[in-house]
Amino acid sequence: MEQFFTQLTNGLAVGGIYALIALGYTMVYGVLKLINFAHGDLFTIGAYLGLTLLTSLALTDHIGGIAGVILLAVMAMGLVGIIGILLDRAAYKPLRTSPRLSAVVSALGASIVLSNTIMLVYGPSTRVYPQGLLPGQVFYIFGLPVPVMRFVILGASIALMIGLYVFIQRTKIGTAIRAAAIDQDAARLMGINVDRVIMLVFFIGPALGGAAGVMVGLYYGQITFTMGWIYGLKAFTAAILGGIGNIPGAMVGGLLLGVIEALGATYISMAWKDAIAFFVLILILIVRPTGLLGERVAEKI
Amino acid sequence: MKKLLFLLLAGIVAATTAPALAQDTIKIGLMCPLTGSWAAEGKDMKQIVELLADQVNNQGGLLGKEVKVVIGDDGGDPRTAALAAQRMATRDVAAVVGTYGSSITEASQNIYASANIIQVANGSTAVRLTEKGLPYFFRTCPRDDEQGRVAVKTLLDSGYENIAILHDNTTYAKGLADEAKKLLDKKDVNIVFFDALTPGEQDYGTILSKMKTKDPDVVFFTGYYPEAGLMLRQKMEKGWDVPFIGGDATNNPDLVKIAGNKAAEGFRFLSPPVPGDLPTKEAREFLDAYKARYQTTPGSIWAVLAGDGFRVIVEAIKQTQSTDTQKMADYLHDEMEGFPGLTGDIAFNEKGDRIGDVYRVYRVDADGNFVLME
Numbered sequence: 159m160e161q162f163f164t165q166l167t168n169g170l171a172v173g174g175i176y177a178l179i180a181l182g183y184t185m186v187y188g189v190l191k192l193i194n195f196a197h198g199d200l201f202t203i204g205a206y207l208g209l210t211l212l213t214s215l216a217l218t219d220h221i222g223g224i225a226g227v228i229l230l231a232v233m234a235m236g237l238v239g240i241i242g243i244l245l246d247r248a249a250y251k252p253l254r255t256s257p258r259l260s261a262v263v264s265a266l267g268a269s270i271v272l273s274n275t276i277m278l279v280y281g282p283s284t285r286v287y288p289q290g291l292l293p294g295q296v297f298y299i300f301g302l303p304v305p306v307m308r309f310v311i312l313g314a315s316i317a318l319m320i321g322l323y324v325f326i327q328r329t330k331i332g333t334a335i336r337a338a339a340i341d342q343d344a345a346r347l348m349g350i351n352v353d354r355v356i357m358l359v360f361f362i363g364p365a366l367g368g369a370a371g372v373m374v375g376l377y378y379g380q381i382t383f384t385m386g387w388i389y390g391l392k393a394f395t396a397a398i399l400g401g402i403g404n405i406p407g408a409m410v411g412g413l414l415l416g417v418i419e420a421l422g423a424t425y426i427s428m429a430w431k432d433a434i435a436f437f438v439l440i441l442i443l444i445v446r447p448t449g450l451l452g453e454r455v456a457e458k459i
Numbered sequence: 460m461k462k463l464l465f466l467l468l469a470g471i472v473a474a475t476t477a478p479a480l481a482q483d484t485i486k487i488g489l490m491c492p493l494t495g496s497w498a499a500e501g502k503d504m505k506q507i508v509e510l511l512a513d514q515v516n517n518q519g520g521l522l523g524k525e526v527k528v529v530i531g532d533d534g535g536d537p538r539t540a541a542l543a544a545q546r547m548a549t550r551d552v553a554a555v556v557g558t559y560g561s562s563i564t565e566a567s568q569n570i571y572a573s574a575n576i577i578q579v580a581n582g583s584t585a586v587r588l589t590e591k592g593l594p595y596f597f598r599t600c601p602r603d604d605e606q607g608r609v610a611v612k613t614l615l616d617s618g619y620e621n622i623a624i625l626h627d628n629t630t631y632a633k634g635l636a637d638e639a640k641k642l643l644d645k646k647d648v649n650i651v652f653f654d655a656l657t658p659g660e661q662d663y664g665t666i667l668s669k670m671k672t673k674d675p676d677v678v679f680f681t682g683y684y685p686e687a688g689l690m691l692r693q694k695m696e697k698g699w700d701v702p703f704i705g706g707d708a709t710n711n712p713d714l715v716k717i718a719g720n721k722a723a724e725g726f727r728f729l730s731p732p733v734p735g736d737l738p739t740k741e742a743r744e745f746l747d748a749y750k751a752r753y754q755t756t757p758g759s760i761w762a763v764l765a766g767d768g769f770r771v772i773v774e775a776i777k778q779t780q781s782t783d784t785q786k787m788a789d790y791l792h793d794e795m796e797g798f799p800g801l802t803g804d805i806a807f808n809e810k811g812d813r814i815g816d817v818y819r820v821y822r823v824d825a826d827g828n829f830v831l832m833e
Binding site for chain 2: 165289378419420423
């Protein structure tokens with residue numbers, strides 16, 4: 159039982175990161191019906207930009223500890239968001255009226271370009287975040303040691319997700335995004351600037367991915383230019399699992415995928431961890447082809 | 460340019476006609492990659508063997524004769540190596556040192572065998588090379604399966620009884636893990652955990668938690684340094700103080716950067732020693748002489764092993780008072796024991812494999828340096 163709870167916290171911490179990246183996939187898909195395969199690389203760019211900002215501006219020296227880390231994350235989010243908008247302009251906008259397959263191929267190409275650009279700029283070897291920025295304490299729940307940072311990561315992920323959900327559901331701009339997700343032409347007729355909405359979506363999605371990148375860099379310390387691939391794949395799976403195009407679905411899917419992986423590795427086989435996660439995905443899709451929270455007709459996003 | 464070419468040609472002619480008056484020289488061949496992608500290794504091998512040959516000659520030569528090194532470039536390529544070996548076989552050499560890559564050595568093995576020439580390879584670690592039953596083939600480097608033996612010895616010597624083995628499903632890491640498990644199964648210890656992680660991930664919390672429930676005395680990780688560094692760091696965060704031992708793929712300074720000095724301290728790994736860490740008196744004298752002559756140190760252990768190949772050949776000629784292939788091979792197989800090589804004591808088994816441990820254990824100290832453990 160102790161083992162079960164320990165692994166549950168392990169799974170939730172990883173799952174929180176999957177969920178945060180999955181949000182980017184799901185938002186873009188919800189509005190454009192496009193799977194942005196370059197999203198994993200935007201996440202990587204977030205991690206690298208965070209490292210550059212951290213070392214070149216010496217932010218944490220000036221502002222100190224937690225406030226510096228938060229400011230760092232916000233700056234990285236802004237920059238990755240802008241890169242997201244540029245990516246849309248360069249790779250997706252010219253294909254807006256083309257068949258959907260063209261845009262997917264363009265997304266794959268953009269992914270290759272981005273990851274190789276990172277390699278050329280930062281070099282192919284592993285980069286390491288400076289240490290000691292985050293509190294390293296461990297605290298005990300029912301006698302089980304759990305590093306504080308696991309909760310912070312999970313908490314930050316959930317806070318960002320709830321913030322996004324409220325933004326989409328309660329604000330005027332959020333309503334416009336939802337309208338564009340349902341029917342772009344009708345939204346345009348209602349006076350919504352759909353191009354502006356798409357731009358916003360391409361800012362928010364990558365910015366969340368960038369935040370996840372900074373968190374991964376800060377917590378795990380080690381980043382490589384290929385890490386976007388494995389995280390992107392897992393986050394994509396999480397988005398599908400929860401029902402792609404659905405924000406609470408991405409949250410649930412991410413956390414669930416993390417927990418399934420952790421428990422599968424614990425009770426079945428570690429070497430088969432990924433296979434188990436994908437097997438569960440297949441099972442869920444057989445029973446519910448739209449994913450856990452995906453609905454057939456109802457509004458996406 | 461023409462003049463240079465002529466001189467070169469004249470030199471080659473002189474070299475090839477030399478055997479006629481070769482009564483007072485003993486020739487030892489060196490096959491090494493002077494061109495191609497391993498050219499740096501080949502250059503070190505050549506410099507080392509030439510230095511050692513000069514030392515022998517300065518001390519009065521061998522059996523009253525001068526030692527001459529005949530060099531063949533194998534280009535780090537099996538086809539070039541076969542041609543180089545055929546040329547070498549016609550040049551009246553007593554024995555041949557080399558070469559570096561396993562597949563390159565393999566291409567030359569049968570040529571030397573049919574010419575009845577002793578070959579002492581220096582960087583070819585593939586197990587199969589000595590499993591062919593060639594009577595005149597030796598090597599001064601360890602075999603790929605030796606690392607497993609040294610790992611097991613290290614684990615047992617440290618008194619660990621409950622051992623966890625973790626690999627990453629790559630051919631190399633899984634091979635090492637399987638080898639270690641096979642050997643440990645015969646001993647009186649428990650392997651409480653044997654599984655693989657997925658390389659390239661960043662969160663190994665699940666694996667660490669799972670291993671922790673098995674309560675091992677030690678974890679032997681056969682994979683690479685990024686995963687090792689992450690696990691050391693995450694293990695410390697969890698407050699789990701089990702010792703970790705790694706294979707030679709963890710020998711990279713980035714390990715300490717990833718883990719941080721505090722988490723990396725006490726981590727041990729197996730690796731052939733770097734030349735600067737060679738323990739013996741012979742090695743220190745050799746390194747001083749090498750530095751004095753070339754103003755640098757040899758880049759890797761494999762080139763130094765070529766020097767050991769040369770030294771065992773010289774020793775065999777000295778002890779048998781002849782350059783007869785069969786007599787020398789018998790000496791190397793049966794009589795040579797505890798010969799003080801540059802890389803430690805040398806003896807060969809009946810297959811021509813080196814007996815004894817080349818692998819050493821390194822430990823990470825509090826400042827993140829890799830320190831050789833005695």
